[in-house]
Amino acid sequence: MVWLKRKQTLHDLDIRLPLSEIKKRAKILVIDDEPASFPAARLAEEGYHIETWETVKSLSKLEDGAFDIIILDYMGVADEEVSQKAGLGILEHLKKVNPAQLIIAFSAHSFDASSSNFWRLADDNLGKPIDVVKCKEVIDQLLVDKFTISHYWGTLASVLKSNGATAKDISRLEGKIVESLARRETADVIEYCDELCRKLGIGVRIAVIISQIFGFFQGPTKP
Amino acid sequence: MIEWIRATCPFPTIDRNGSVRGGYNLPANPKCLKCQDKSCLQMHFEAQQILVQHSVCKGKLSYFSLKLPKGRIIVCGLIEPEFNKTCPPLLKKSLKQWKVPWQDISTWHATMVQLIQDFEDQCQKCLSDSVAGLHDVKTALSLILRNTEALIGTRKGESAEERLDNCEEPLKSLYKSVQLLQTRLQASGYAANPEAITLGRKRAHAVYRQVDRIGRMFNEIAAKKKVVITMGGHSQKTPFLFDSFDVIPLILIDNAVKYSFQGENVNIRVDDLGECVSVAVESRGPLVPIESQELIFNRGYRTEAAKRISSDGSGLGLYIASLVAKAHGFEILYHSQPVAGWQPGRGLNIFSFTITSS
Structure with a gap:
């Protein structure tokens, strides 16, 4: 009998890091026109990597997955000419181009029934006013549950499947990612991704999700 | 109606x-x-x-x-x-x-x-319009919260929780008051948009700790009426609940304190019952008349005794609490019990509910 070595999957590589390590790695962006609404300074003191923007400074940076969690306000986060309720438009756009992007809806407008979509589309919610303890609870839980290889790969596989990729395509991509991780070389897999996207006509930035997966295998961020 | x-x-x-x-x-x-x-x-x-x-x-x-x-x-x-x-x-x-x-x-x-x-629809619109006016209050409250946290941040400790524990009582009290106002605002939002009750992810809630924390927010208000809030029972279960759950103990304890007779106790119990967690809030005061018992959860309904004791109530509290309970799949029950030697119409009011821990 010939024993074949089982092919390694991304699930096998999904090592759960302790929360303290996850906190050091995760980059968090808060977009809010009222900076005092969010306890950024207090969270930074506790080791979270927090950046704050009063409005969307660079949409491409958001699309490129530069931040692991985006905490997004509903109103006043873009120029008045764009829309007063720009938060929803930005959230919809980001979830379209990168469905794996973790977004926390952050607003004082929970009483506004027209904002329901904003809350529903996000991965989690924070209502204003918010205290630092609750903030930590929500961020930590999201990091533990979704800042994982399984989340990014699961989302990617589901996007590919819903766009007509075959099980073979998906498995091949997974194999390529695992190989690339072993070689610490991403060029091959990105090239394969581009080819797959062209074939399926997908607008989703698969390469961004893949780089997020690769991000897990980079060394720990120094505090 | x-x-x-x-x-x-x-x-x-x-x-x-x-x-x-x-x-x-x-x-x-x-x-x-x-x-x-x-x-x-x-x-x-x-x-x-x-x-x-x-x-x-x-x-x-x-x-x-x-x-x-x-x-x-x-x-x-x-x-x-x-x-x-x-x-x-x-x-x-x-x-x-x-x-x-x-x-x-x-x-x-x-x-x-x-x-x-x-x-x-008109009532809902009026309510939404009036609650929308609370946006500025929320912004101001955020500022108070940030400044309070900044003060707490100067105390010893590795985390926000430790620093809060190491604070002197007046600062703790200020923080609790801000949190109380924060949860009250949250509750008003649910009346305007009940859909908000189920927004966000369900999280594991340590019910005993949560109810105890909310009870403590009322200590000062209760002390003014010489009412003592006691916490009893034993619960370790952590059922998955929406963040909106907090408003249920808030409303029940708030009512218990508000409608208690001076010098009486408000007793809160949280117990594990098999796979469930039961919560009961008991207070001594005017009883809800039998004919009003099924109406107290209706929007805007207030008993005559409630109107006499507190003229500024809106009759929204129990309505909101019942909406939140319903969204979680349980019901808030009301029982009354006469107290020996007391006049008719006065006695023990018990509001209780049971959460399944799945």
Whole structure:
């Protein structure tokens, strides 16, 4: 009998890091026109990597997955000419181009029934006013549950499947990612991704999700 | 609302206590006023989904059960010419004034349903508009919260929680007050947009700790009435609940403190019961009269005693709490218990609910 070595999957590589390590790695962006609404300074003191923007400074940076969690306000986060309720438009756009992007809806407008979509589309919610303890609870839980290889790969596989990729395509991509991780070389897999996207006509930035997966295998961020 | 609809009804009606009232177009049927049987009353207590249900009573008269968004009314003492086959011709002749076709009842019912809906929509809009005005309050509260946290941040400790523990009492008290206001604002938001109750992810809630934390927020308010809040029971279960859950203990404890007699205790118990967690809030004060017990969870309803004790209430608290409970799949129950030696109408009020821990 010939024993074949089982092919390694991304699930096998999904090592759960302790929360303290996850906190050091995760980059968090808060977009809010009222900076005092969010306890950024207090969270930074506790080791979270927090950046704050009063409005969307660079949409491409958001699309490129530069931040692991985006905490997004509903109103006043873009120029008045764009829309007063720009938060929803930005959230919809980001979830379209990168469905794996973790977004926390952050607003004082929970009483506004027209904002329901904003809350529903996000991965989690924070209502204003918010205290630092609750903030930590929500961020930590999201990091533990979704800042994982399984989340990014699961989302990617589901996007590919819903766009007509075959099980073979998906498995091949997974194999390529695992190989690339072993070689610490991403060029091959990105090239394969581009080819797959062209074939399926997908607008989703698969390469961004893949780089997020690769991000897990980079060394720990120094505090 | 039902009383208001009865008052504007053109046909005679009968209430849950058997009292017959004439309509503004048609007086009460004398047969109904003399009737001992009152079989039409049973429709008040039967669960039925039909909007307009015609039946015939033992006195051979037609009565209609009309389902409305806020309850049900029974129109009685009529003769429906098409469906009431049992009414003798002689009776039909003598009571021809009360001959009303089904269509007339149905048309009036449809108009009422529409009116109630319009009224509800208007109320909801007014509520949303007034709550929207709280946005500036929320912004100001955020500032207070940030400054309070900055003060707490100067105390010793590795985390926000440790620093808070190491704070002196006045600062802790300030933080608790801000949190109290924060949760109250959250509750107002649910009244304006009940959909917000189920927003966000369900999280594991250490119910005992949570209820205890909320109880402590009221310590100062309670102390002013010489009311002591005690916490009892034992619970380690952490059921998955929406963040909105917090407003239930907030509202129940707030009411308990508000409507307690001076110097009495408010006792809170949280216990694990098999796979469930049970929570009970007990206070001593005026009891909710039996006829009001099923109305206290209606929006805007306040008992006479509640109005006497606190004139500034809105009657929204228990309504919001019941909405949140419903969204979580459980119900808030009310029990009253007389206290030996106390006047009637005063005693122990118990609000309780049970959460399944799955």
